[in-house]
Amino acid sequence: MNLKIAILITCYNRLETTKECLKHCFSSLSFIESIDHDIFLLDDNSPDKTGEVIKKMYPKINVRRDIKKTIFEKLANKIELHFLTKNGKATKDNINITSL
Numbered sequence: 001m002n003l004k005i006a007i008l009i010t011c012y013n014r015l016e017t018t019k020e021c022l023k024h025c026f027s028s029l030s031f032i033e034s035i036d037h038d039i040f041l042l043d044d045n046s047p048d049k050t051g052e053v054i055k056k057m058y059p060k061i062n063v064r065r066d067i068k069k070t071i072f073e074k075l076a077n078k079i080e081l082h083f084l085t086k087n088g089k090a091t092k093d094n095i096n097i098t099s100l
Contacts, residue, residue, distance in 0.1 A: 003036065004035070005035060005036075005037050005038075006040060007038070009039065009040065011043050011050050012043070012044040012046050013047055013048050015048045015049070018041065018054060022054070022058065040063075040064065043064065051065045052065075
């Protein structure tokens with residue numbers, strides 16, 4: 001069975017931190033066979049040009065720039081809802097953010 005995951009990274013003016021994060025993402029993905037993935041970087045118009053630099057380094061990463069704060073808030077709320085159960089605790093079995 002071929003799995004597919006999406007990795008969402010948000011940033012604002014964090015070029016070095018984002019590079020380190022991506023390094024760990026690629027390292028982790030290399031240990032998993034039969035997994036297809038998409039990586040999305042949401043850059044809120046970073047003055048250090050994080051999105052532009054990352055796109056040049058990793059052309060296959062989906063970089064979105066000039067994301068408004070409301071989009072971050074809506075996305076965070078959707079992710080949070082997927083982690084919550086009836087009693088407000090996250091469990092391993094109920095984590096599914098594929099519908100975002």
